[in-house]
Amino acid sequence: MTPKSTISGRHGEVAVAAEGLIKRFKTGRTTIEVLKGVDFDARHGDLTMVMGPSGSGKSTLIAALSGLLRPDEGKVAALDQPNLWKLSDGKIDRFRLEHCGFIFQGFNLFPALTALQQVTTVLGYQGAEKGEARQRAKAALEEVGLGPRMNQRPSELSGGEKQRVAIARCLAKNPQLLFADEPTSALDGENGQVVVRLLRRAATEHGAAVVCVTHDPRLEAWADRIIRIEDGRILEDQRRTPDPNATLSH
Amino acid sequence: MSLALSTLIYEWRRYMAAVVALAFSGLLILAQVGMFMGIGRAFTAQIDRARADVMILAPGATGLGNGPSGVPRRILPTIYRHPDVVQVAPLDGSGGRFQNIVPADEAAEAQNPNQRTGAEGQGGGQQGGERRRMEFVNVTVVDPIPGYVTVPTDYSDELLEALRRPYAVAVDETALRRLGVQLGDKALYNGKTIEIAAVTRGYPNMMQATLIMSRDTLRMLGEADTGPRVGPLMVKLRDASRADAVAAQLNAQAGGQYRAWTRTELARANANLMFQEQIIGVMLGFSVFLGLLIGIAITWQTLRGAIMANIKEFASLRALGVSMPSLRRVIMELSFWVGVAGILAAGALTWGVGLLAGANGVPMAFSAFWIGMVSVLLLIIAIASGFLSLGVLKNSQPADLLR
Numbered sequence: 001m002t003p004k005s006t007i008s009g010r011h012g013e014v015a016v017a018a019e020g021l022i023k024r025f026k027t028g029r030t031t032i033e034v035l036k037g038v039d040f041d042a043r044h045g046d047l048t049m050v051m052g053p054s055g056s057g058k059s060t061l062i063a064a065l066s067g068l069l070r071p072d073e074g075k076v077a078a079l080d081q082p083n084l085w086k087l088s089d090g091k092i093d094r095f096r097l098e099h100c101g102f103i104f105q106g107f108n109l110f111p112a113l114t115a116l117q118q119v120t121t122v123l124g125y126q127g128a129e130k131g132e133a134r135q136r137a138k139a140a141l142e143e144v145g146l147g148p149r150m151n152q153r154p155s156e157l158s159g160g161e162k163q164r165v166a167i168a169r170c171l172a173k174n175p176q177l178l179f180a181d182e183p184t185s186a187l188d189g190e191n192g193q194v195v196v197r198l199l200r201r202a203a204t205e206h207g208a209a210v211v212c213v214t215h216d217p218r219l220e221a222w223a224d225r226i227i228r229i230e231d232g233r234i235l236e237d238q239r240r241t242p243d244p245n246a247t248l249s250h
Numbered sequence: 251m252s253l254a255l256s257t258l259i260y261e262w263r264r265y266m267a268a269v270v271a272l273a274f275s276g277l278l279i280l281a282q283v284g285m286f287m288g289i290g291r292a293f294t295a296q297i298d299r300a301r302a303d304v305m306i307l308a309p310g311a312t313g314l315g316n317g318p319s320g321v322p323r324r325i326l327p328t329i330y331r332h333p334d335v336v337q338v339a340p341l342d343g344s345g346g347r348f349q350n351i352v353p354a355d356e357a358a359e360a361q362n363p364n365q366r367t368g369a370e371g372q373g374g375g376q377q378g379g380e381r382r383r384m385e386f387v388n389v390t391v392v393d394p395i396p397g398y399v400t401v402p403t404d405y406s407d408e409l410l411e412a413l414r415r416p417y418a419v420a421v422d423e424t425a426l427r428r429l430g431v432q433l434g435d436k437a438l439y440n441g442k443t444i445e446i447a448a449v450t451r452g453y454p455n456m457m458q459a460t461l462i463m464s465r466d467t468l469r470m471l472g473e474a475d476t477g478p479r480v481g482p483l484m485v486k487l488r489d490a491s492r493a494d495a496v497a498a499q500l501n502a503q504a505g506g507q508y509r510a511w512t513r514t515e516l517a518r519a520n521a522n523l524m525f526q527e528q529i530i531g532v533m534l535g536f537s538v539f540l541g542l543l544i545g546i547a548i549t550w551q552t553l554r555g556a557i558m559a560n561i562k563e564f565a566s567l568r569a570l571g572v573s574m575p576s577l578r579r580v581i582m583e584l585s586f587w588v589g590v591a592g593i594l595a596a597g598a599l600t601w602g603v604g605l606l607a608g609a610n611g612v613p614m615a616f617s618a619f620w621i622g623m624v625s626v627l628l629l630i631i632a633i634a635s636g637f638l639s640l641g642v643l644k645n646s647q648p649a650d651l652l653r
Contacts (some may be wrong), residue, residue, distance in 0.1 A: 059652040068569060069649040090573060097571025104651045108566035110253065112260030122252055125572045153260070166566075173570070181652045213652075 011045030015177055015209030016065055021074035025061050025162025027120030034060045035071065036232035041170065044176070047203040047210045047222055047242065052229040058213045061229065062179045064099055067092040079176060097126055101170025105181040105197075106146070107162035109154040115141060115165045118148040119172045126173060140172035141165070144198055167198050171206070178202050180212040184219065184248075193248040196222050200242065254583035257560070259589070264556040265588055268635070271548035272592025273599050275541035279627070280600045281607075282537050283620045286530055288613035290520060298517055301597040302484035304500065305516055306508045311482075314516055314522040320479045328503075334487045337399040340480035342465060344389040344473040345458075346440035350430040352382050383430035388460045391468050399486040409448050413464045417471075418447035420491040425459035442471055454613050456571050459475045485510075521602070542631060549592075549635035553585060557642045562651060571649035578640055585636025589629040596628060597621075619639050 023035040034057040034241045042048045042065075050058045063069035065076055067084055076084040084092065109118050113175055120130075128136065141150045144164040154162055163183060170178060181198060184192035188223035196212075200222045203210040212219070220226055228236040251259075258265055306329060311317035320340075329338045392400045394410040399412065412418055419439070421429060426449065431437050435446045439461065450462065468474045475481060487496055493512040500510035511519070541595060557564070564577055604614045 063649045063652050068652070093568075093571050095571070095572045096569065097573075099571075100571060102566065102569040102648070104566060104569075106562060106651065108562045108651065110257065110563045111256040112561065115255065117251075117253075122567065122570050122572070125567070125570075125576055169570070175330065219495075221520075 009193045010207055011043075013044050014041050015044045015077040016076065016211075017041040018061075018065055018076045019074055021061065021064050021071045021076070023057075023064060023071045034232050035064065035074075037074070038229075038232070038234055040065065040234065042177075042209045042211050042225075044207050044209050045203055046224040047200055047212060048227065049219060049223040050211060050213045050227050050229060051215060051217070051220070053215060055230040056230045058229050059181055062181060062211055062213055066102070066177065066179045067096050097173075099176045101173055101175035101178040101202075103163070103166050103170060103178070103183045103195075105182040106152070106187075107159070107166045107187055109162055109165055111154055114151045114153055115146055115157070115161075115168070118165055121170045122165045122169055123172055136172045137168070140168040143171060144202075145194070151169070158176070158191070160187050160194060163187060163191065163195050164198065167195065167202075171198075171202060174206065176208055178208045178210045180210065180214075182214055182216075183212065184214065184216060189248050192216075192219075196248065200244065218248050221248075252580075252583060253581050256588045257589050258584060259560075261556065264289065264559060265552060265591070268549040268552035268556075268632075269591045269595050270617040271545055272589065272631060273595035275538050275545035276592065276596025276624050276628050277599045277603060278541045279293060279319060279534070279537050280596065280624050281614070282534060283605050283624075284604060284614035284616050285607070285612065286534075287615040287617065287620075288607075290523075291613060291615045295420040297403055298513070300484055300513070301397070301399050301401060301403060301486055303487040303490045303513060305511050305513065306483035306485060306500070307511060307516075308482075308500050308504055309504070311509065313519040314482065316520075316523050321483060323478050323480050325508055326480065326483060329483060329485055329500065332496060332500060334489065334492055335485055336488050337484075337486040339393060339398070339400045340475065341482045341483050341484055342401065342468060342475050343481065344468060344471075345387060346389070346473075347438075348383075348385045348459070348461070349430060349438040350383050351436050351438065352430075356371055366620050381430065383428075385429055386458055387429075388455070388458050389439075389468065389473070390460055391465045391474075392462060394464045397649045399484045402454065405450075407634040409450065411465075412447040413462065415445075415447060417442075417444045417467055418463065419444050419467070420448035420450050420462040420505050421446060421454065422450045423451040424454040429459055440471065440473075444471075483508075511611070517560050538627065542627070545628070545631035546635050546638070549585075549588065549632055550638045553581070553588065553635050553639040554642050557581060557584075557639055558645070561642070562644050564643065564646040565648045569651065574643065577643055577646065581640055581643065582633065582636045583586065585632045585639070586629070588635075589632025591626045592628050592632060596624065627637065 018038060018040040021035045021038040022033065024031050024033045038061060050061060052058045060069065064071040070085055071200055078084045081087065081095060087095065113121060116137050120133040123133035123136055138150065141147055144156065144167050146161060146164055146168065149157065149161060159164065183195050183199065187195060196219055197212050199212055202208045223240065224242055226238045226240065227234055241243065306321055306325065307314070308318040308321055311319060326338055326340065329335055331411055392413065394413040395401070396407050396410055409420060413420060426432065431446050433449050436443055437446060453460065465474060487493060497510040497512045504510070567577065606616050
């Protein structure tokens with residue numbers, strides 16, 4: 001099982017790399033090619049932003065990278081797996097369980113569970129024992145600043161707090177790959193800033209490779225790398241120095 | 251607390267339809283079983299509550315009132331020879347035509363209610379407004395001696411004293427309206443005048459009303475057993491806990507002339523006989539089938555809907571790597587708990603219906619066996635519905651969460 005300690009010292013190493021990804025969707029009689037031979041890589045410790053207009057294929061890209069959606073062609077190498085899509089479905093599930101975190105635009109929290117239970121449930125599936133799961137869940141919730149609210153249910157939390165619970169649910173797993181899909185678009189500026197800072201921290205302090213899909217240009221300030229994608233092709237791949245004190249306001 | 255149980259408790263409204271469907275499926279079956287068993291018990295109430303520890307029936311009888319009945323009179327003294335036996339008395343009974351007595355003018359008025367005003371004339375059981383009734387009744391005999399073997403355990407001394415009077419009979423309160431009589435009324439039984447001297451409670455008769463009278467009264471009416479055969483023998487023992495042993499010993503020396511039953515044995519045999527009746531078996535089987543069908547249909551659809559409502563949450567678990575079999579286990583656990591809730595609700599509902607029925611004179615009785623059977627059935631319904639609902643999980647595609 002993944003150790004409690006954070007992964008460090010691997011900053012800069014390639015965490016996930018894709019070659020020649022092609023994905024087509026059928027709508028009625030026409031076939032749309034959403035990814036047209038994309039090569040992509042993301043490194044540990046980096047906050048990689050994938051930006052592009054809607055319909056550009058950015059969400060499909062991270063679905064293919066993370067083992068959620070099988071590409072029609074191409075290869076994904078992730079961590080110690082040279083070819084993720086050659087694994088059986090069960091093994092891909094296992095890989096995600098052990099190494100991947102996801103943050104979605106919707107928060108997707110079970111209404112019946114408290115913040116703490118949302119996190120411990122996932123840890124339980126990972127195989128953590130009750131006491132250990134509780135401890136790790138508490139630590140993760142403290143980290144996202146929800147220590148005092150960990151016994152609240154989603155209905156008692158604001159949107160920003162819900163997203164932070166979703167982030168804590170990922171961070172508690174201590175993932176080496178963290179995928180975020182429009183994590184701030186349902187949030188106001190202040191909460192969006194909290195969320196993007198947490199992503200930043202997951203990369204810097206936990207050494208995770210964070211891949212964040214967004215069409216919000218203001219998030220660029222926090223990124224180590226910005227990849228622009230349009231019409232299923234990567235247009236631009238740019239490295240930059242993040243500004244940890246950037247602010248996001250509406 | 252598990253995810254499934256927390257969800258069921260927190261979102262109980264969503265699962266209410268399933269729980270209610272299960273509860274009514276359970277009620278449908280339990281209430282019928284309870285009613286049949288209640289009727290069965292009512293038939294033999296006097297036996298179940300008798301002081302007899304052992305009863306002697308004709309060989310070949312499969313229950314009280316089923317198969318050959320009664321034994322030769324000369325068996326009676328042979329039973330006394332057993333050292334544990336303290337009392338032996340034959341159960342005697344009869345049956346005949348019962349008529350209430352209504353003064354001629356009142357009867358005439360009651361036959362023409364149109365001439366009366368208001369609802370006064372309809373008031374059943376009201377003296378003066380009573381119609382003439384003719385019913386066939388059973389007669390059962392007791393020996394009105396306090397503590398005697400033929401006297402049910404819940405008969406009061408006052409009741410026995412009333413029955414000691416000649417031509418005095420007791421009827422159950424549930425039969426008063428049917429017979430059209432009140433306490434203290436005179437009536438005709440097979441053309442002879444009797445008096446309603448007492449009213450019992452808790453001896454309802456579904457098919458025919460029963461008159462309770464003393465052995466002497468029955469003799470004076472000319473209907474007592476005086477021939478070579480008598481009814482089943484009621485046997486009281488010095489020590490009731492020896493009933494099994496004594497019954498076995500009596501059977502060993504029976505020589506094919508009778509069979510001794512313990513009271514519990516006989517009660518069980520009577521209850522089982524009830525369910526061997528073909529029409530009851532068919533009705534119950536149909537109810538079970540109907541309960542199964544309705545229960546599964548509603549529970550399945552409710553579970554489906556409820557799971558669909560949380561499908562995004564399940565999908566996010568899928569994204570985080572929770573396997574499909576794990577999610578299936580959550581659904582199965584959820585349906586198990588829905589089943590448990592359904593069993594509790596069915597219990598509460600049946601209890602309520604039982605109270606209502608009891609208050610209206612319809613006896614219901616429930617055995618641990620049937621409650622267990624129905625509980626298992628409800629669990630099967632719930633779990634089968636869970637199985638049917640598993641298909642919904644196919645919709646938990648985490649890739650759909652990416653937009």
